Amino acid sequence: MTRGSDTLEPWEVFRQEKPGDPMRHGGSVLAPDPELAMHYARELYGRRQESVRLWVVRRADILDLDDPDLLQPPLDRSFKKPGGYVMREKLAAAREAAGQAKPKPRAARKVTPT
């Protein structure tokens, strides 16, 4: 009795290139069970010693969200990013009021002999 090729299902493979790295999506394999999925993943994503860890996840178990209304809302969210704060002119005005010169860049100070 065979299970037939319709029992094969896709498994997503994630791999870590070296300790401490994030797990990155590598690709997928088609397998009838987790054990074979892991064997295929090792063969296709670890054969060349390019991984120190592999994760294999049943594709059907992955929850997917790509709704732009939720993830990329068309609102000004610049206050959440460093680039959202532009203070060059205000800073210049503050220095002038305080009678202070603009500090030298840090790198330039480092090479100055003491």
Added chain:
Amino acid sequence: MTGGPVTEQPSEDAVLARFEAFVAEGGKVEAGDDMPDAYRSAVLRFVEMHANSELMGVLPERDWLMRAPTLRRKLALTAKIQDEVGHAQLLYRVAEDLGKSREAMVDDLLAGRTKFHNVFHYPTRSWADVGIIAWLVDAAAIVAQQALRDSSYAPYARTMRKICWEESVHIMHGRDIVVTMATGTTNQRDQIQEALDRWWGPLMQMHGPRTPRERDLDLRWRIKAKSSEELRQEFLTIYVPRIRELGLTIPDPVLRFDDDAGTWIYTEPDWDELRRVVTNHGPMSEERLAFRRSARAETAWVRETILAAPQAA
């Protein structure tokens, strides 16, 4: 694909136009996304042909496994063959997600309903051919494959990044064989020159005839990034100097770089030969397909075992 909810049913043309604008701006398509049927079949056809070529491409090299001159060469060739079969598996996986089973793809390949690359329809006459194939056939392929790392079909693009990394090792392996023989005995030098003479024609045909950009749907949909002529020119620019520095003669008296036009001038490749060969009328087409058919029959028990219902304990 993004785009937000569709409130009314737009016409098929409107959907296609919107999709074309999306990919033209660099939009990427994932396996589960909506995509026009025409795009889906074009990507499938492209990836399937690529997968077939990886699978069939190991057969000429397989012939030399037991005749490799040293153990190290044998290990390297074995690893290359393993890589190429691995590429076939990665690519069939990408194609499967577009809706065609691996079973059906192998059926079509073995029945001659789908194609594989011209260069894999020819015999290998000597060990020098193995070097020329690994160096120059893989080089011509990698020029094309690098341009696929930014394909609009994202799962293919990601797979190509992995494949290109592996192919770069094959090129070094091939170049090392060629350089070794080019600095060897007179007999070895002659064999390398003869191999180059044999393979130059198929190499120049490999990227296919020039097609007008506007008529090439694979280009318009960004499935691929470069036309066949752009790829051939790029291949010549990189590899002609590397071939010539070894003292080898490229068997094309017309071949030269035209400074004014900024392009390589070459003898027109034999497009009739290309058409004959890729429709399985090449010198080794039938033999290689027959070998695949018998290998498939011999390994049927493996697939049946894997798909067999687990035994009750």
